[in-house]
Amino acid sequence: MNLVLTGFETVTYMLQGAFTHQDFAGHEGTIRTGDVQWMTAGRGIIHSEMPAGEGTQRGLQLWINLSSENKMIEPRYQELPDEDIPRAEKDGVEVKVIAGEAMGIHSPVYTRTPTLYLDSSLKPHTQFHQNIPESWNAFVYIIEGEGVFGCHDSPATTAHHLLILGPGDGLSVWNMSSSKLLRFILVGGQPLNEPVVQHGPFVMNTQVEIDKTVEDYFYCKNGFEMARFWRSQ
Template structure:
């Protein structure tokens, strides 16, 4: 006979923590500070994820005009605000809780700079695109904080950036199938969140400390990245006296070769060489880069 707790279990094979990294601060862009967890020496790629940065920027530092090709960037603000401009004429500012899901596709040149006084903080995730999607036209999905799907249950609050949790779905379209959930667990709360068995998944802790995968595991604190094993979902517990906040991200592996040169991510060296040539000559998607500069970079010339 199974007891009531076992009969109510959502997960049959909870994922365990396979590897753990502490994301240490490093310099990036023009004076910005990032804690990079994916995309560093020890973990260059976690299919389909290329980079995860927890960034901290105070003007005049930032991320001035730079190109991308072959992947998507997801920017999620935790504090302050950032203004984005690109050579297609798109410009906007995202503040606390706001989200920008940018598909760079065949090419974009843009800037991301502080839009307020003080320190701006957020997360930026790079998601690889499959070979058939790398050269699509750039596009954006932007959602204000008030429009991000949320659910609350049993001491758990979730903001559904992409995918589904606690019966709530996100309107974001993910070309590479992706789940991106922002959880806050009150003291004593216990989470069981399903994850597609074939997907890779990780946790990044923003605040507090929690136990992940098994009650036998030691508590893990902020700025740690946890790579999860195979299984059908994640279990997490907040046994501390303070709230626990973390993101849970999962994605369908592409299983394709990856060649990266800075902001360009393709499938082989020939495509990287072609991308560099396209960018240098302002062709094949980079035509507008020839005469464009962001307003923020022009203001620095004064």
């Protein structure tokens, strides 16, 4: 299936399995378990994503809005194999630093807006604290196990739930289990504080910009010239 994207970034993180991708500019590759693809659609990109091989395929995809000054930049990719993503480890806690910084370890990923993306694993009876700028928005998605988030006396939250964090300058987490691992994703970012107008996979600031982008796509111009003849394999 071919997908067209404009005005934002996608961050694809494979938890299990693999998928192949290709785009109308000739970029192609395979993302495997633990790998990250950080794709900046910018002024526009048409691409395809398909499972690679048999078996279970699990992954997460995050959409990150681009600021008005970056919405029309050229598309680009940042691809990180699992082995190249830095880890921080201490006292039974392991943090995979996909974007931003944790426990003194910095990700090599370039983000146009300050962004935090962590994959954290806590062994039983361990705790973790991550500083987050007070002005940021942030959320947690639990992949495995259950944990206490925010306050020590809060009820535990189990796998496959999402928590949107309230005001504060950080997040504290406890794994109260005696035998099970807690694994969760923490994502945070500095708000753009700009208007958002979305039309499917087109994300701009005004309806006029949306109309212009749809016209460019339909008539294969202003960055979409290669779309006229491209078909995914």
